[in-house]
Amino acid sequence: MGGSGADALEAARAALRAAEQRVGVTRRAEVLPEPVEPVSQPLADLLPGRTFPKGTTSTVVGSTSLLLELLGATQRAGEWVAFVGMPTLGLLAVHEAGVDLERVAYIPNVGPNGPAAVAALLDGIEHIVVGPACALLDTDRRRLLARARERGSALISTTPWSGAALALDVERATWAGPDGGDYWLRETRYDVVRHSKADGPGRRFTIVRTHETGLARGTTARTRLELYAAAEERRSLRLVSGAA
Amino acid sequence: MATTRTAVLWVPDWPVVAAMAAAGVDAHVPAAVLGARSRGGQTAGHSVVAVSAVARAAGVRRGMRRRQAQERCPELALLPADDGRDAREFEPVALAAETVVAGIEVARPGLLLLPADGAARYHGSEHALARALVEAVAERTGYECAVGVADGILAAILAARADAVVPPGGSRAFLAPRPAAELVHAVTDPGGVAAVREAVDLWWRLGVRTLGDLAALPTPVVQARFGDLGAWAHRLARGEDERPPARRRIEADLAVAADLDPPALRVDVATFAARRLAEELHEMLARRGLACGRLRITARTGGLDGPTDDGATLERVWRTDDAATGGLSAARITDRVRWQLEGWLTGAALGARRAARGADDAAPAVAPIVHLALAAQEVVPAGTHQPALWGAGAGQDVRARRALGRVQGLLGGDAVLTVRVQGGRDPRDRVHLVPFGEDVAPARDAALPWPGALPSPAPPTLLPEPAPVRVLDAADRDVVVGARLGTSGEPAAVVRDGADGPERVVAWAGPWPVAERWWAPDGRRRVYLQVVLEDGQGLLLAAAGGAWRAEAVYD
Numbered sequence: 001m002g003g004s005g006a007d008a009l010e011a012a013r014a015a016l017r018a019a020e021q022r023v024g025v026t027r028r029a030e031v032l033p034e035p036v037e038p039v040s041q042p043l044a045d046l047l048p049g050r051t052f053p054k055g056t057t058s059t060v061v062g063s064t065s066l067l068l069e070l071l072g073a074t075q076r077a078g079e080w081v082a083f084v085g086m087p088t089l090g091l092l093a094v095h096e097a098g099v100d101l102e103r104v105a106y107i108p109n110v111g112p113n114g115p116a117a118v119a120a121l122l123d124g125i126e127h128i129v130v131g132p133a134c135a136l137l138d139t140d141r142r143r144l145l146a147r148a149r150e151r152g153s154a155l156i157s158t159t160p161w162s163g164a165a166l167a168l169d170v171e172r173a174t175w176a177g178p179d180g181g182d183y184w185l186r187e188t189r190y191d192v193v194r195h196s197k198a199d200g201p202g203r204r205f206t207i208v209r210t211h212e213t214g215l216a217r218g219t220t221a222r223t224r225l226e227l228y229a230a231a232e233e234r235r236s237l238r239l240v241s242g243a244a
Numbered sequence: 245m246a247t248t249r250t251a252v253l254w255v256p257d258w259p260v261v262a263a264m265a266a267a268g269v270d271a272h273v274p275a276a277v278l279g280a281r282s283r284g285g286q287t288a289g290h291s292v293v294a295v296s297a298v299a300r301a302a303g304v305r306r307g308m309r310r311r312q313a314q315e316r317c318p319e320l321a322l323l324p325a326d327d328g329r330d331a332r333e334f335e336p337v338a339l340a341a342e343t344v345v346a347g348i349e350v351a352r353p354g355l356l357l358l359p360a361d362g363a364a365r366y367h368g369s370e371h372a373l374a375r376a377l378v379e380a381v382a383e384r385t386g387y388e389c390a391v392g393v394a395d396g397i398l399a400a401i402l403a404a405r406a407d408a409v410v411p412p413g414g415s416r417a418f419l420a421p422r423p424a425a426e427l428v429h430a431v432t433d434p435g436g437v438a439a440v441r442e443a444v445d446l447w448w449r450l451g452v453r454t455l456g457d458l459a460a461l462p463t464p465v466v467q468a469r470f471g472d473l474g475a476w477a478h479r480l481a482r483g484e485d486e487r488p489p490a491r492r493r494i495e496a497d498l499a500v501a502a503d504l505d506p507p508a509l510r511v512d513v514a515t516f517a518a519r520r521l522a523e524e525l526h527e528m529l530a531r532r533g534l535a536c537g538r539l540r541i542t543a544r545t546g547g548l549d550g551p552t553d554d555g556a557t558l559e560r561v562w563r564t565d566d567a568a569t570g571g572l573s574a575a576r577i578t579d580r581v582r583w584q585l586e587g588w589l590t591g592a593a594l595g596a597r598r599a600a601r602g603a604d605d606a607a608p609a610v611a612p613i614v615h616l617a618l619a620a621q622e623v624v625p626a627g628t629h630q631p632a633l634w635g636a637g638a639g640q641d642v643r644a645r646r647a648l649g650r651v652q653g654l655l656g657g658d659a660v661l662t663v664r665v666q667g668g669r670d671p672r673d674r675v676h677l678v679p680f681g682e683d684v685a686p687a688r689d690a691a692l693p694w695p696g697a698l699p700s701p702a703p704p705t706l707l708p709e710p711a712p713v714r715v716l717d718a719a720d721r722d723v724v725v726g727a728r729l730g731t732s733g734e735p736a737a738v739v740r741d742g743a744d745g746p747e748r749v750v751a752w753a754g755p756w757p758v759a760e761r762w763w764a765p766d767g768r769r770r771v772y773l774q775v776v777l778e779d780g781q782g783l784l785l786a787a788a789g790g791a792w793r794a795e796a797v798y799d
Contacts, residue, residue: 124647174780
């Protein structure tokens, strides 16, 4: 039985080879699809590598809620997030954004030890969010960036950081949804300009986040995100793809 | 065939006995343990899960509602349920039993399984063994217990309830006349009780009323009709559940303590003593090849009013999750103690200074520490710690924990916080912040409904100090909330401190009144309002005492 099975496989392979030679097709190594990450599609488009770039700095300036959404969408199982120097952070919003609170460290006040604390965190924490209360000089920033590159952690700043590999500037975050007092704030529209090496002068995005939930009953809200590239951007995208 | 004789040591009404011991309730006071609040149905609310003998004589039964139980017995002491306490308090009983029989299995708090063969031979007879066990437990812990010996676990458990010894081979006959409902006593996990009750109820309706009836049925039929639960019950009813108890080695908690003379008023002095204690504890753990799951730090402060004042006891428990990496080092134990003492001594010193300034804040005055104790709890043999099989690699967590530990060393123990969600209504109350590594349970259950809680999404930015604002209507009059919770007008503009002029409101939601704990002195009444300003930003405003404050920003 085993012998005839092997023969049949060999015969099938020979037939395939013959067919390939006849039509001039060559076989290519199977490319495995990239492991599917639970990153919701719009956010994947906003972050070029589907995640905050590791080993370098990103900035998300102008909207805490967008920062949390991005963290919630890109934190993989087992990855830690530390919030340093953000005494005003609403931690319930962190939870609702889908960040695993089991792996969150919150260091609201660092005093003058900000650089040392962030440097220590870089050794073991994958995402370090540095807020405005963590005072850093330009020399500190350079040193921390070098350390992040060495350790492969993602540094995320809520204040501008010169030399950041990815900068998301939220020009306007518009909250809506009360409908004259019948509902509550449940919709957000972010106008974002993304700056990175590949983006040239910057690309514009619009993200709409809607919360669908009953009045808070302890259930997790379903968050829906939609992303539109701005109109002129879409045209330029089409042009690029036409040229290619 | 050699039979496996099993002895069972049973302490009647363990949860209530443990709760009474922990709460210091006297044995003659009727007491009952109230379970967690169940949800829905007719049994919503707290119900009694365990009753002391005195309360039972007064007519209180398991499963009664709180009010019903108090109706039967008004002087009933109601104690909260706590699985951790039950297990903790049972440990001395297990240790006492181990002085008589080597190797025991704790089936559940209140119930011990012991192998009886060898021990009975050693003590002369099974009756002598039972007597020795009862005496050892009574002498060392003061609890009354009953011991039964039989083949098989169910028979032994039921024998313990009757304080009897069933002769070898007599288990089946002993079980046969008993009602099938007694199977419940052999269930060790609380979730299984309901399933067994349901099955017993079904058998009753089918005419299978006693364990003997059940045992008389052919095995394959029971298995086919009632599945695994049926097969388990059938095996028990036939007295065939003979397995030797899983023995375990019990490790007593290790503790070290020192009196500080002269009393330590400064952190560095106390830390010096703590370092010596930490090294001693670490040495004890290392010498015995043990690791601990929790570290309890206790400090007693001296009184301010001379030697008659006992002072206060300050205690904190730290989780030491990295048992896999070889337990705590002496330096880490010292660090933990130092952070904690810093918190106490500086907190107390601040309170004293505030009191000296004449503030009416009743903070305790600074008191020197006279006694310091460290205890290693949940002691297990080192190296038996089982890392998680699924999920992220344990190495990742260990790295993160080390990094956080270093930051704690840099900034102090209370600077690094971990976050849990707890019950509550406003975004501040719903978050439970605990210093990293400390073991504190959330104050309120997040799974309860919490009516009136603010709707999701929660504000991403909370203002540390709520800022006073003015809310104006279209005619530039202040918007006030009346006694009947109506607003005097639609909010049209908000005036914030530091802003140049009023900011127009483009959308608003609310007002939502929240009256929390109005029956208690710490009650709060607020009216919430959400507004969206022209620049798209949302604000969460709260009115209390006629003034509006901005609590949080939606950005």
